Amino acid sequence: MSITRLIWLLAVGGVACVLVEVIYFVITPNAPIPGWYAGFALIVGAVMVLGAHLLRFLIGRDENFYGRETIETPDEGKIL
Amino acid sequence: MSAFASLPLLPLPALLLVVGGLLIFAFPSRLRPALLIALPLAGLLWLWLLPEGQTSLTLMGFDLTPFRLDPLSRLFASVFFIAACLGAVFAWQMRDPLQQSAAALYAGSAIGAALSGDLLTFFFFWEATSLSSFVLVCARRSEMAWHTGLRYLWVQLLSGLLLLAGLSWMVGATGSLSFNAMQINSPGAWLIFLSFGIKAAFPLFHTWLKDAYPASTITGTVFLSAFTTKLAIYALARGFPATEFLIYIGAVMALFPLFYTMIENDLRRVLAYSLNDQLGFMVVGIGIGTPLALNGAAAHAFCHVLYKALLFMSIGAVMFRTGTAKASELGGLYKCMPYTMMFYFVGAVSIASFPLFSGFVSKSLILSAAHYEHYWGIWLILTFASAGVLFYAAFRIPYYTFFNRDAGWKVKEAPNSMLAAMGLTAALCLLLGIFPQTFYALLPYDMNYHPYDFPHIITSLQLVLFAALAFALLIAWRLFPPALRQLNLDSDWFYRTLPPRIAARVRRAGIGAMMQRLHAVREGAITAALSLRRRSAYLSQTIYPAGAMAFWIAVLLALAMIFTYA
Numbered sequence: 001m002s003i004t005r006l007i008w009l010l011a012v013g014g015v016a017c018v019l020v021e022v023i024y025f026v027i028t029p030n031a032p033i034p035g036w037y038a039g040f041a042l043i044v045g046a047v048m049v050l051g052a053h054l055l056r057f058l059i060g061r062d063e064n065f066y067g068r069e070t071i072e073t074p075d076e077g078k079i080l
Numbered sequence: 081m082s083a084f085a086s087l088p089l090l091p092l093p094a095l096l097l098v099v100g101g102l103l104i105f106a107f108p109s110r111l112r113p114a115l116l117i118a119l120p121l122a123g124l125l126w127l128w129l130l131p132e133g134q135t136s137l138t139l140m141g142f143d144l145t146p147f148r149l150d151p152l153s154r155l156f157a158s159v160f161f162i163a164a165c166l167g168a169v170f171a172w173q174m175r176d177p178l179q180q181s182a183a184a185l186y187a188g189s190a191i192g193a194a195l196s197g198d199l200l201t202f203f204f205f206w207e208a209t210s211l212s213s214f215v216l217v218c219a220r221r222s223e224m225a226w227h228t229g230l231r232y233l234w235v236q237l238l239s240g241l242l243l244l245a246g247l248s249w250m251v252g253a254t255g256s257l258s259f260n261a262m263q264i265n266s267p268g269a270w271l272i273f274l275s276f277g278i279k280a281a282f283p284l285f286h287t288w289l290k291d292a293y294p295a296s297t298i299t300g301t302v303f304l305s306a307f308t309t310k311l312a313i314y315a316l317a318r319g320f321p322a323t324e325f326l327i328y329i330g331a332v333m334a335l336f337p338l339f340y341t342m343i344e345n346d347l348r349r350v351l352a353y354s355l356n357d358q359l360g361f362m363v364v365g366i367g368i369g370t371p372l373a374l375n376g377a378a379a380h381a382f383c384h385v386l387y388k389a390l391l392f393m394s395i396g397a398v399m400f401r402t403g404t405a406k407a408s409e410l411g412g413l414y415k416c417m418p419y420t421m422m423f424y425f426v427g428a429v430s431i432a433s434f435p436l437f438s439g440f441v442s443k444s445l446i447l448s449a450a451h452y453e454h455y456w457g458i459w460l461i462l463t464f465a466s467a468g469v470l471f472y473a474a475f476r477i478p479y480y481t482f483f484n485r486d487a488g489w490k491v492k493e494a495p496n497s498m499l500a501a502m503g504l505t506a507a508l509c510l511l512l513g514i515f516p517q518t519f520y521a522l523l524p525y526d527m528n529y530h531p532y533d534f535p536h537i538i539t540s541l542q543l544v545l546f547a548a549l550a551f552a553l554l555i556a557w558r559l560f561p562p563a564l565r566q567l568n569l570d571s572d573w574f575y576r577t578l579p580p581r582i583a584a585r586v587r588r589a590g591i592g593a594m595m596q597r598l599h600a601v602r603e604g605a606i607t608a609a610l611s612l613r614r615r616s617a618y619l620s621q622t623i624y625p626a627g628a629m630a631f632w633i634a635v636l637l638a639l640a641m642i643f644t645y646a
Contacts, residue, residue: 007553013545032539041545042550055342066576080171080297080299
């Protein structure tokens with residue numbers, strides 16, 4: 001599946017969810033505001049990505065920053 | 081049968097694992113994996129045959145409660161038994177007797193601590209978990225594992241010493257060793273709180289977690305993920321419920337590791353940060369302290385042991401086949417390891433609180449408790465963290481491991497024993513999510529809570545779908561942080577880098593000048609000692625309480641640790 005098709009699929013699914021919530025909001029008193037969580041999820045994504053780039057810029061270092069002790073020997077990862 | 085159903089003097093179901101762990105060397109290597117599975121199963125069965133209650137004995141003038149079984153201790157002991165059993169199934173192919181023994185001892189000690197009713201018994205088991213888990217951290221027997229293990233041991237022993245200092249202070253002040261809810265209004269209580277906080281990976285004390293777990297073996301990490309931190313959560317729930325301070329600590333814990341999970345290259349380190357993040361939810365629940373919140377913390381700890389074990393198992397299986405857990409080196413494994421990927425996704429949607437999975441029914445309790453108690457800011461932070469979990473657990477890790485580019489791996493699917501362990505754990509994650517009321521009946525406090533109402537389900541679905549949409553857009557626009565071979569600094573920088581730098585600077589300053597300074601310091605010390613001698617209350621004539629002595633030992637240990645790395 002291409003990324004464009006995936007984006008369309010998720011967008012359609014997400015909008016369908018919001019529409020259901022709008023209907024629920026209309027027929028139910030004291031229902032949560034429709035679409036709040038949808039917007040919030042998008043904001044969280046943006047904040048996390050911005051934060052991650054900033055953090056990497058500030059604290060990202062070379063893999064061997066702490067010296068030899070951080071280097072894995074070949075096939076060390078396969079040890080059960 | 082009735083002998084097994086009467087309350088024992090000691091926490092025998094836990095000691096079953098401890099003794100089994102010590103004797104495991106005597107068994108042939110083919111029998112050991114089966115024994116490692118049978119022991120926790122037998123222990124779990126025994127635990128559930130026992131009635132609630134406690135046993136007491138007097139030892140050297142102290143009234144001890146070596147065994148206490150109530151809903152909270154039963155819940156934690158049960159999940160520890162289950163985790164030990166699932167870990168043993170996952171480790172079926174492992175033939176290292178030292179690791180097998182350490183795993184059984186570690187699980188047994190954690191269960192013993194959860195079942196102990198006094199601080200002294202708790203301390204012994206607490207320390208036993210430190211020593212046995214140290215063996216698991218070092219089990220790779222490489223230079224990296226050894227260095228990491230030593231750092232881990234220092235931190236764990238510091239926690240133990242603080243606990244010893246705190247309990248000595250408490251027994252001096254109150255004359256009681258009972259382990260019940262405490263107020264943080266004395267140095268003793270503060271020391272105990274700090275001790276629990278170190279093992280619960282409070283901010284700034286958390287680096288042992290992300291340092292040690294990725295350094296262990298594939299099976300070792302699965303065991304490590306289950307016990308130490310959840311035992312600390314049990315200890316906080318037992319000792320410091322409704323301590324408001326914890327709410328804010330938990331909120332910080334839930335938030336800051338999220339950003340590390342987005343840039344870490346080692347996927348097991350990502351999961352370690354994720355563990356830290358989920359502990360934050362539990363700590364918030366304990367801090368709020370209402371029955372709903374405490375149930376939420378206990379329930380989330382229970383579910384977390386399972387889905388985190390599942391995530392570590394899946395990445396462990398990938399490591400077993402490829403030899404690496406570096407996101408920058410993986411990709412395209414969905415073709416070779418489809419079942420591992422499927423089980424990974426069960427763990428991922430569980431941690432992401434997707435309806436019908438375990439995380440949904442436990443995290444909802446904590447979020448609802450924050451909502452009901454009007455902690456709006458905390459609720460918003462926890463909701464942010466819930467959405468943030470999706471980005472690394474449900475999207476980033478599987479994207480870089482199973483999809484993304486084809487990294488050229490032509491490997492076999494995980495061994496059957498690993499698949500069986502993952503399958504069983506995944507089934508438990510689903511069962512807890514599908515039958516929440518059965519699970520809620522096991523929780524320490526009575527409550528009437530229904531997680532599956534329409535607004536809750538529809539908002540959860542929205543959160544998942546729009547977070548997935550955001551991720552897909554970020555990938556398509558090439559804005560998502562790529563997986564890079566790099567190291568990210570954390571607060572361990574202070575004790576891993578600063579002391580060597582200071583030592584190097586001192587060396588550069590010249591030995592002669594340093595000797596002159598040392599001479600001056602010595603002269604000053606002698607003068608001070610002579611002036612002290614003239615006082616009537618001379619040092620050697622003063623009686624110091626055991627708590628104070630233990631505290632200063634802890635300080636000395638910390639100094640020794642700093643100078644070791646210098």
